[in-house]
Amino acid sequence: MTATIDETFQRPVGELLRGWRERRRLSQLDLANQVEVSTRHVSFVETGRSKPSREMVLRLAEHLEVPLRDRNQLLLAGGYAPIYTEASLHSPAMLAIREALRRLLKAHEPYPALVVDRWWNIVEANAGIALFTDGVAAELLKPPINALRLTLHPDGLAPRIGNLPEVRTSVLTSLHRQVTSTADPDLQDLYDELRQYSGGERTDLAAAAEVVVPMKLRHGAHQLSLLTTIATFGTPLDVTVSELMIESFFPADEKTAEYLREN
Numbered sequence: 001m002t003a004t005i006d007e008t009f010q011r012p013v014g015e016l017l018r019g020w021r022e023r024r025r026l027s028q029l030d031l032a033n034q035v036e037v038s039t040r041h042v043s044f045v046e047t048g049r050s051k052p053s054r055e056m057v058l059r060l061a062e063h064l065e066v067p068l069r070d071r072n073q074l075l076l077a078g079g080y081a082p083i084y085t086e087a088s089l090h091s092p093a094m095l096a097i098r099e100a101l102r103r104l105l106k107a108h109e110p111y112p113a114l115v116v117d118r119w120w121n122i123v124e125a126n127a128g129i130a131l132f133t134d135g136v137a138a139e140l141l142k143p144p145i146n147a148l149r150l151t152l153h154p155d156g157l158a159p160r161i162g163n164l165p166e167v168r169t170s171v172l173t174s175l176h177r178q179v180t181s182t183a184d185p186d187l188q189d190l191y192d193e194l195r196q197y198s199g200g201e202r203t204d205l206a207a208a209a210e211v212v213v214p215m216k217l218r219h220g221a222h223q224l225s226l227l228t229t230i231a232t233f234g235t236p237l238d239v240t241v242s243e244l245m246i247e248s249f250f251p252a253d254e255k256t257a258e259y260l261r262e263n
Helices: 005-009 013-023 028-035 039-047 054-063 068-077 092-108 127-133 147-152 164-182 185-196 254-262
Strands: 113-116 122-125 215-219 222-231 245-251
Touching: 013 039, 013 054, 013 068, 028 039, 028 054, 039 054, 054 068, 092 113, 092 122, 092 245, 113 127, 122 127, 127 147, 147 164, 147 185, 164 185, 222 254, 245 254
Parallel strands: none
Antiparallel strands: 113 122, 113 245, 215 222, 222 245
């Protein structure tokens, strides 16, 4: 379960910063050089012997590549007000973002594209998503639909994926990297859940012939080959926007492209 806000902020800001530094595999000297302060100052901040200013918390967080959600937590733990907003995607303030996303998704048709949040829950999708939802268990289509669960669940796409071991390994590897980067307990829970699904032995992606791993997906009597890309918003100042990911699927061969254009 996710720790409550009160539980999170009971931890001193220095302890939280040390956790992020260790997660990024930086020494105190490495971080001090990046931020242009003394190693002694970094040490004092981490041990609580020195209270960092609001500006220092933000400088350290930026160099540690701390997500905006967690930067707000650092500020609160240090006794400062958060500076990054967290507006609902359905709020009036997000109207321009929603319209831009929908235009982008629509323009990608007939190929599938979707927008997911930090936890891989689908928040927007185009008509091409039907390629992935056809024939899956109704339980998996109850909101919020989790894109990774939909892909690897035995009642989801998994039975139709011809190269499931490779796709499963790719998904789990990427998700584990995200868990390590964010220390998000909900993402850890999702990772632990997905690992329990059957899907063949893990494969060595480094030894694969492909530059990227395509998804070989059966749709009716047809075998399709799809590549995927992930895009994010540049320099966002809102937590919600910073966590959005746009996943776009492209045909990996002309046969797949022709089938998707005609269907």
